[in-house]
Amino acid sequence: MLRLYYTADTCSLASHIALNDAGAEYTTVRISFAAEEQRKPEYLAINPKGRVPALVTDRGVLTETPAILAFIAQSYPKARMAPLDDPFRLAQVQAFNLYLCATLHVAHSHRMRGSRWADEAASIADMQRKVPESVGACYRLIEDSLPAGPWVMGEAYTICDPYLFTMAQWMEADGVDPARFPKVSDHRRRMSERPQVRATIEEELT
Template identity: 65%
Template structure:
């Protein structure tokens, strides 16, 4: 059985949704950031990075959301969550998810985790990073809106592992100060994702 370590409100939601979509047999374990459980010796044995998500499989432990999404998609091919039979289309899926991971999520993190890049007591630099977030995150989502979201789903007609990942990061738009009026297609995508049974179930568990 697979086991997903997650924290409420984190990017782990994407993998949680995909596990549901795939019909996987899995369990979950919540990590409480407020109690700094991600720094506990027990969790660091699971993920030395001290972050979520982490996915325990029968072959070992996976970290990093794009890797976990691909693993689930390939482990449950009948779910058709990734075009694994088309090398170029599959690469496009990984390109999109890599952008979310390497750029969009990092830009978002500048709002509350500036201490990763500057000294924690450098209030001026941390404040400057926070002020920049609406511009950087907003710009990234405008690019997605204009050039990357093919519609109705990220890759077009086929729902893929890109959709739960985009949805998860889109949960943070309001707090990041992004002007939703500039990204109507992203907002509509988020609305339609909320209607999916898998999304409702994953959110319900993580917010219980």
Template identity: 40%
Template sequence: MNKLYYSTGACSLAGHIVLEEIGAPYELEAVNLNAGEQKRPEFLAMSPKGSTPVLLTEHGPLTENVAILAYLAATHPEAGLAPTDDAWASAQLTSFNGFLGSSVHPNIGKLLFYPLGEAEKAAQRDVTLAKLRLVEDHLLVGPWALGEAYSTADPYLMVFERWARQGGLLDPAGFPRMNAHLDAVQARPAVQRVFDQEGIAKV
């Protein structure tokens, strides 16, 4: 059975949602980053990176959202959360999730969660909005991230759309597609169950 070490409302939310969408049994353990629980010796012994998410599998611990989401989809193909027989579509999913993990996440995270001076914050806001604009105008196909099929990209994108809306970055007039996508993902029963489990609300 897989076990997810997660932080409430953090990027680990994506893996938690995918676990719930799959429907197979899994275990959860919350890691309080503010309390420094990710620095405990027992956690570092499992994941020297000292960060969440960590998915403990039958093979050992797995880190990084892009890898965790791909592993869960590949080991549960019946859930239909990733292409299984189309190399191009599979590469598109990897590309989308890779951009979220390597570009959107670090920029919006720095803007919203790091102590920045006024000028640095203004500059970081511009960079973050440019990343979100790429998603809105070019990457988000609709109605789901990659088109008609819901995939691992959808809960992952939803994490950052959620942060963006909370941070006042997702103006409905400027980002209508991302707002619609966020609302659609949040309305899914599996997502609502995860919100209840983590004690967070839709935004």
């Protein structure tokens, strides 16, 4: 059985939602950042990166949200969470998720994880001041590229949707006004109404 290591209010929510969307059988293990459990030897033996999510499978451990989401979509094809029979569309799904991971999430992380990139307090503070602009620029690109359909890829729900929803939860904290991005905000609202999403969030908060 799959086992997901997660922390509430982090990007691991995307993988958690996708597991529920897929109807997967899985268990979860909550990692407390407050207790720095991600740095303890027990967890580092599972994920040496010391981050979440980590998904334990019968073939080994997977890390990085785009990889985990792709694994879920391919492992549960009946859930139709990715265009597995269309190489170009599948590449578009991957491109979107990789942008969230490599660009938007990094810009967001400058708000509270500046010490990853700088030591001087003034440098860290400068990065924090830049977050509303840099994160806002990411959402502008996403907003302008979203189709008219209800989901990131249009009419079909995919693994892009729980990932964008997860990231969009942090807009206000990043100093970004959701009203500037009506399509992203509408997507966030519709995702929050999905039973799988509500059940996943409730599971993480209990």
